[in-house]
Amino acid sequence: MNRTAPSPALLLPPATGGRREEDPPGRRSWVPLERPLPLEAGGVLPGVRMAYETWGRRAPDGANAVLVLHALTGDSHVAGPAGPGHPTAGWWDALVGPGKALDTERWFVVAPNVLGGCQGSTGPSSHRPEGPRWGGDFPYLTIRDQVAAEAALADALGIDSWAAVIGGSMGGMRALEWAVSRPERTGALLVLAAPAASSAEQIAWGSLQTSAIRSDPGWRGGHYHDAPPGGGPHRGLGLARRIAHVTYRSEPELGARFGGAAQPDDHPWRGGRYAVESYLDHHAAKLVHRFDAGSYVTLTESMNGHDVGRGRGGVPRALGRARMPALIAGVDSDRLHLPSQQAELAELLPGADRLRVIRSPHGHDGFLIETDQVGLLVRELLPSPHEARPD
Ligand SMILES: CC(=O)SCCNC(=O)CCNC(=O)[C@H](O)C(C)(C)COP(=O)(O)OP(=O)(O)OC[C@H]1O[C@@H](n2cnc3c(N)ncnc32)[C@H](O)[C@@H]1OP(=O)(O)O
Numbered sequence: 561m562n563r564t565a566p567s568p569a570l571l572l573p574p575a576t577g578g579r580r581e582e583d584p585p586g587r588r589s590w591v592p593l594e595r596p597l598p599l600e601a602g603g604v605l606p607g608v609r610m611a612y613e614t615w616g617r618r619a620p621d622g623a624n625a626v627l628v629l630h631a632l633t634g635d636s637h638v639a640g641p642a643g644p645g646h647p648t649a650g651w652w653d654a655l656v657g658p659g660k661a662l663d664t665e666r667w668f669v670v671a672p673n674v675l676g677g678c679q680g681s682t683g684p685s686s687h688r689p690e691g692p693r694w695g696g697d698f699p700y701l702t703i704r705d706q707v708a709a710e711a712a713l714a715d716a717l718g719i720d721s722w723a724a725v726i727g728g729s730m731g732g733m734r735a736l737e738w739a740v741s742r743p744e745r746t747g748a749l750l751v752l753a754a755p756a757a758s759s760a761e762q763i764a765w766g767s768l769q770t771s772a773i774r775s776d777p778g779w780r781g782g783h784y785h786d787a788p789p790g791g792g793p794h795r796g797l798g799l800a801r802r803i804a805h806v807t808y809r810s811e812p813e814l815g816a817r818f819g820g821a822a823q824p825d826d827h828p829w830r831g832g833r834y835a836v837e838s839y840l841d842h843h844a845a846k847l848v849h850r851f852d853a854g855s856y857v858t859l860t861e862s863m864n865g866h867d868v869g870r871g872r873g874g875v876p877r878a879l880g881r882a883r884m885p886a887l888i889a890g891v892d893s894d895r896l897h898l899p900s901q902q903a904e905l906a907e908l909l910p911g912a913d914r915l916r917v918i919r920s921p922h923g924h925d926g927f928l929i930e931t932d933q934v935g936l937l938v939r940e941l942l943p944s945p946h947e948a949r950p951d
């Protein structure tokens with residue numbers, strides 16, 4: 561068992577209450593969208609900018625471009641060390657680089673920060689074009705809006721069509737939306753641990769998390785970004801992360817790692833914590849220091865509203881449009897995005913053959929942890945070397 565000392569972050573407020581768009585940019589680039597973005601729920605979002613990172617070299621015709629889409633609290637930093645502008649090391653560092661599954665000698669890998677996020681792209685912590693931060697006035701976004709912004713980014717980068725679109729969890733929802741709404745721009749598809757539509761239970765988990773944030777007095781209707789240091793809803797965000805993290809891991813894993821053990825020197829009988837509580841506190845504290853609560857609410861609501869079949873005659877009909885080669889994978893121990901949901905996708909997508917199963921004790925987070933297995937899927941999906949070279 562890991563014996564990390566209890567983190568004080570939820571007792572002592574963090575310095576900022578969440579990351580802000582002015583943080584050092586690191587290797588990120590930005591593209592401002594030329595026009596206000598029409599939103600599925602009505603209205604437009606003006607002044608959108610999309611942050612992204614790239615690896616490898618773009619072929620003159622852009623045919624070697626691969627789009628990689630991150631999950632809820634991820635960002636554009638798929639590969640590379642932590643550093644200024646990058647609070648965490650690349651979340652798929654094992655997959656992107658020379659000779660790796662996403663071989664940067666061949667592929668031009670592009671990863672945007674999702675619209676509504678807090679790592680460079682426009683979100684609730686961003687300033688309006690001419691005014692204060694959006695805060696609680698930031699509009700409701702759907703997965704479709706996020707993909708529309710990513711398509712505008714692709715336009716700006718001169719990429720007509722992706723050789724492949726790859727994503728897990730919320731990134732998988734967006735990858736699926738790319739395939740259904742823009743099949744001509746999606747050469748191949750890899751969806752990991754994501755459903756065609758969010759289920760009642762997934763919405764229930766999400767709503768517990770947004771309720772935790774909104775019930776924090778520091779939330780102030782979402783208008784907390786200019787509050788004094790630590791005045792934001794960090795307790796609510798920490799609670800949301802604790803709830804979420806349980807759903808990201810499996811019951812057998814938590815049992816094997818922590819069981820009913822007390823955290824050393826912090827026994828529950830003396831007002832202390834169980835080891836598993838300490839573990840959740842640790843993950844909560846880390847998230848509170850690197851993520852904005854407003855973005856967490858916005859993105860969770862986007863996931864809750866995910867339904868690739870909405871207004872398209874239902875899921876089977878919508879998926880029938882996506883005829884590109886597709887691989888659909890689930891994690892066998894995932895209790896949040898159930899493998900049965902991915903089996904449905906594999907059944908209904910014309911270009912998919914069967915469900916691919918990632919074997920992992922770690923639950924939903926297996927799509928982040930089991931990089932050897934994910935790498936094999938990526939290699940299987942991508943066209944052979946002679947079909948895609950930078951020059
Ligand atoms: C697609 C995307 O981009 S999604 C974004 C991905 N990134 C994240 O989600 C960031 C948060 N991190 C995580 O969720 C996980 O660390 C993963 C999924 C990235 C990796 O999982 P694992 O390697 O299995 O890490 P695990 O869940 O065991 O956590 C390890 C941490 O818990 C700590 N820990 C373990 N036991 C305890 C305990 N009893 N008390 C306190 N802390 C503990 C460890 O010290 C370690 O801390 P560190 O990460 O600060 O070094």
Ligand SMILES: N[C@@H](CCO)C(=O)O
Pocket residue numbers: 631632633634728729730808925
């Ligand atoms: N650990 C991942 C899981 C969500 O899919 C995240 O925080 O984004």
